Amino acid sequence: MAAMEASYRRGRAAGAAIGASLVAGGVFVALTVLADQDVAGRAALPWRADPYHTAIGLAELVVPALALAIVVRLFVWRAPGGPDRAQQTVRAAGTMTALVGAALAFEWAAVIGATDAGRHPAPLVGLGVTSLLVAVATVLLVRSRRPAGAARRWRRDWLGDAALACRWTPLPRSWTGPPAVDAVRRHALALFVGASGLAGAALAGAQSIGEQLTDPLLIGWYFVVATASLTAFCLVGNAVAGFVVRPAPGRVRRAVEAALVTGGSTSLLAVAFRDPARAAVGLGPVTSVPTMAWLTLGTGLGVAVLTAAALLLRTPESTGKATG
Numbered sequence: 001m002a003a004m005e006a007s008y009r010r011g012r013a014a015g016a017a018i019g020a021s022l023v024a025g026g027v028f029v030a031l032t033v034l035a036d037q038d039v040a041g042r043a044a045l046p047w048r049a050d051p052y053h054t055a056i057g058l059a060e061l062v063v064p065a066l067a068l069a070i071v072v073r074l075f076v077w078r079a080p081g082g083p084d085r086a087q088q089t090v091r092a093a094g095t096m097t098a099l100v101g102a103a104l105a106f107e108w109a110a111v112i113g114a115t116d117a118g119r120h121p122a123p124l125v126g127l128g129v130t131s132l133l134v135a136v137a138t139v140l141l142v143r144s145r146r147p148a149g150a151a152r153r154w155r156r157d158w159l160g161d162a163a164l165a166c167r168w169t170p171l172p173r174s175w176t177g178p179p180a181v182d183a184v185r186r187h188a189l190a191l192f193v194g195a196s197g198l199a200g201a202a203l204a205g206a207q208s209i210g211e212q213l214t215d216p217l218l219i220g221w222y223f224v225v226a227t228a229s230l231t232a233f234c235l236v237g238n239a240v241a242g243f244v245v246r247p248a249p250g251r252v253r254r255a256v257e258a259a260l261v262t263g264g265s266t267s268l269l270a271v272a273f274r275d276p277a278r279a280a281v282g283l284g285p286v287t288s289v290p291t292m293a294w295l296t297l298g299t300g301l302g303v304a305v306l307t308a309a310a311l312l313l314r315t316p317e318s319t320g321k322a323t324g
Contacts, residue, residue, distance in 0.1 A: 013144035014086040018070060020137035021093035025063045027133055028100045031126040032060050051272035052110045058268070059103035061203070062233060066096040069158065069243075076164050081156030084242075087146045088158065092241040094141045101134050157245040159184060188244040189257065192234035193227075200227030221293045225267055228300060232264030255311035263304025270296040 070092055077085065107127055159181060166176040174180065184191060204223035213219055235257050238244055249257065270277075274295055275285045286292045 010144070011082070011086060013140070014090050017090055017137065017140035017144040018093045020133070020140045021097045022067055022070065024130065024133035024137045025067050025096050025100055028103070028130050029060060029064055029067075031130060032056065035123065035126075050275065052106045054268065054272035055106040056103045058229070058233075059099040061199075062230075063096050063099055066092055066099075066237075070096075072165060073158060073161050076161045079161065079164060081160075084154045084156040085161065088154070088156075088242045090141065090144050090146075092237070092243075093137075095237055095240055097134055097137045097141060100130070101138070104131050104134060154242050154245050158241075158243040159245075185244055185246060188238070188246055189235075189253070191244070192238070193231050193260075196227045196230035196234055199230055200224070215289055217293065218289045221289065221297065224297060225271060228260075228264035228297075229268040230264075232261045232268075235261050251312065255308045258311055259304040259308035262307040263300040265300075266303040267296050267300030270299045 070089055073085065073089055079085075104127065108131075111124065111127070163176040163181045167173070200223045203226045204219050207213065207222055208219045213222075234243075274292070278284065278286065278295075286295065
């Protein structure tokens, strides 16, 4: 009886944390989209420029995707594997809340550094409300946390739940059965890179249309940065929330994935802080696309190569239990 009561309490705590995170993420995205639609008001926002814009844009892109994945998973919430599902979903909600919190931190930094003319009351009210919601979600997430090391025992993942949910659709059973799921699990890295590439192409296309871009180098640069940064997020998110539970990586896979994470993250950071970094060494803002591409993609590629080389030279082959 005591064990059942403890499990019930953990379930309620997880549900409250997930619900609060979804509310905070939804409010953040809604207010951000509304601000983007107001062209005149957007020009006056103190966080319209980098590095603030890059951080907010990443959260605006990733938070809806995570929220959608969480909502879809709720449809199979009572299927077998409840403890794994609850912990993984709480972790995904925590990742979403952390992204929103980071974006809000950049917005507050922009507000603090802005002149009085850039501090309009309406955005500040929305910023305050969203910050309060994130604080509440963070407290609930901390209360619902599980002991360290629990992720090493995961037997269920989001991929399996997605296949289970697809059985209620007209899709052929051969697409959602165990053989298909196992095939996807064996090629999870290709899945992450392919999905990121498709999203990057869509973002580059939308950006080129919305901003009326005609320079193919600029469009290609945008595509590569978006794909690299989204691939890095997929790998980090998978390690945190177990979207696809896989066997422990060997030396080569560990080096490749670590290189993708560090390279993609570094490229995104270079995009966000390119002008402050150049100003710190006495250079002016970036004014040409080739310089932008060399500075951001070259930095990311260099860090990725160094990461892979370090791991391949120093990390011995290892085996272990299933992890994300």
